Amino acid sequence: MGCDGGTIPKRDELVRVKQKPEQKDKDAEREFRWLHCALTQQRLEEPIAMCSMGRLYSKLSVIERLLEKEKMPEGSAHIRSLKDIKTLQLTPNPAFTDEDKTEGLLDTRHAPYICKLIGLEMSGKFRFVALWTCGCVMSERALKQIKGSMASSCPLCQVPYSVEDVIVLNGNDEDLELMKVKSEMREAKRKSAKKDKKNSKKTETEASVKAEAKDEPASTSKGVEKPTTTSSSSTSHKLKIVANPKRLGAVNAMQDPELKRLKTDFSVAKDPKATDVYKSLFTSHKTDKEQERAHWITYNPFYN
Incomplete structure (x- = not known):
């Protein structure tokens, strides 16, 4: 039956130990987030959009979900309309081919998009950011290098932007907390601009009404008709x-x-x-x- 002198049992054979949880493959998880839609878990299809948290979506999938009025998953519950997403302006990678879409070694495959400024591939190995104002995508390294000379405008399309408009794509937990704060800042800024526009419109309306009131007596005095004919004075009288x-x-x-x-x-x-x-x-x-x-x-x- 065993243990007759010729077998030496090991500890794990005699004592039941707690098995370690399976660890995720970080590289595979990273690649999945950069190549698949965060809503449907299907491969990303153009046009590609991002939310205020920096997650990537196939825009058509988001539109279909909004039209069907289905409940959004927990990570995308903040998307209530198309105003909550931004279409990205991506730069295709010329080295990307159909063979890179198949399964294979991660190190040998090319990413479908790159940074237009310095050529880094958008595969998840490098941090990428997008601007909420214009949707242009670039590597964080490139933005930091040219931030000193062009801090207030996009280096690709020259559209002005603020600090709260810089969104980190597929960021970590710390980045997500920062993106929430930036989203609140943009919302407060939008409401303030809307209120100022409403007040200015109200002021212009009041000014125009006052101007019309001033011009009304002159117009009424000018509007008095004078007789044009002198004949038949008795009839006209x-x-x-x-x-x-x-x-x-x-x-x-x-x-x-x-x-x-x-x-x-x-x-x-x-x-x-x-x-x-x-x-x-x-x-x-x-x-x-x-x-x-x-x-x-x-x-x-x-x-x-």
């Missing part, structure tokens, strides 16, 4: 009276005999309807003209 009821009332009032007395050529002494007693109250009466003393109302010294 009647038309004006009919067109303006207020003026018609004023004309009728002027025809009142009592108002005729207010005219300058009217004299009480010549009025046939006035009595002699009423006429004697005025200086135009003959008794006032022939008197030798000053009038009782106005001072009249009767100078010679």
Whole structure:
């Protein structure tokens, strides 16, 4: 039955020990993230997009998932619309062939894309970044080398960018925390710009309303129509009276005999309807003209 003197058992044969967990192949995991969509786990197909966390996606897969309104996986739950992803501007690798798509040694295969500035392959061995403003992709080493001279614009397309627009592709845990902070900064900046634009638009509207209010009296005064013809004055006069009821009332009032007395050529002494007693109250009466003393109302010294 064994152990008869000719066999020496080992410790692992006699004692049950806890087996070590299987360790992932870091190189295979790295290659998988750079070549496959983070949403469907299928091989990346152009156009390729990234999220605010730096994960890579096939854009068509994201659009289909959004249209179907299916629940996003935990790592992509922050994607709610196309505004949460950015299409990447990638540079194809001229050394990449169809043979590199097949399974084989990782060290001998070429990556499908490279850094346009210094030629590094985007295989995961080197850190790559993308700009959220324009979507251009480059190696982090190249961006650091030219950052001193072109810190505020993309070295590929010259589009301005800020610090929070630099996204690390397929970063580690520390990079993910940093990407969350940058995403919050971009959102706060976007809301602030939207609020400023709304306030400026409101100010322009108020200014235009005030300008229109100032121009309204001038326009109304200029809009008064003047008669263009001088013939048929009586007919045009009647038309004006009919067109303006207020003026018609004023004309009728002027025809009142009592108002005729207010005219300058009217004299009480010549009025046939006035009595002699009423006429004697005025200086135009003959008794006032022939008197030798000053009038009782106005001072009249009767100078010679």
